[in-house]
Amino acid sequence: MEVTYYGHACFSVKTKGKQLLFDPFVSGNPLAKAIHPDDLLSDVILVTHAHGDHVSDLETVAHRTKALLISNYEIVSYYEKKGLKGHPMNIGGKVQMSWGTVKSVSAIHSSEFADGTYGGNPGGFVISNDEGTFYVAGDTALTMDMQLIPKTCPPLDFAILPIGDNFTMGLDDAVLAAGMIECTTIIGCHYDTFGYIEIDHQYARKAFADAGLQLLLPAIGETITLSTHG
16 A cells, blocks of 8 residues: 655555545645645545644645545535535445445544534544555544544554544554554554654654554655555
């Protein structure tokens, strides 16, 4: 699978010939000035919650690409009124798409649109197909629910976890989360974008390495290819 990092919590994953885009936010990211919303390709857009640093470029990208939006019921309903096409989900449910299975899993956070509209429960996704399985945690605290993932989903090849602290779990909790989800390859997200969530990259990599884990911190715009069990 090919994973491209666009900064903050915005990633795309190319799998089964489809481009899956997560939490599109580049135009308001001061660290992603080299990335334009028109650079974001998508067949499917998956959104973890309604905060602006996860949805600010969603409408622009979705109208251009005609991508299917997958998110919770409230977020899908909000954007369907704006002319987007969506598939609503809720925590614990899963759906089989032509390119793989999407399972909606819990996250502990908040969710509200910039206009004050309630954004439903925040969540994460586990995506699985014959190329591999990965987990996108979204913005979340460490939660015991993470222990359910290896019990209810195929083994994870990699996971995208927030590590910036303050608004989400930080490094120490993310290391514990990796153990709970039984995944050794972690891509960090939700760090450095704002002063509240700046991290020491060297310390972060060491914290994970000391636990027998690999922490990947790709540069903005970088594409990495991850080997999977398939």
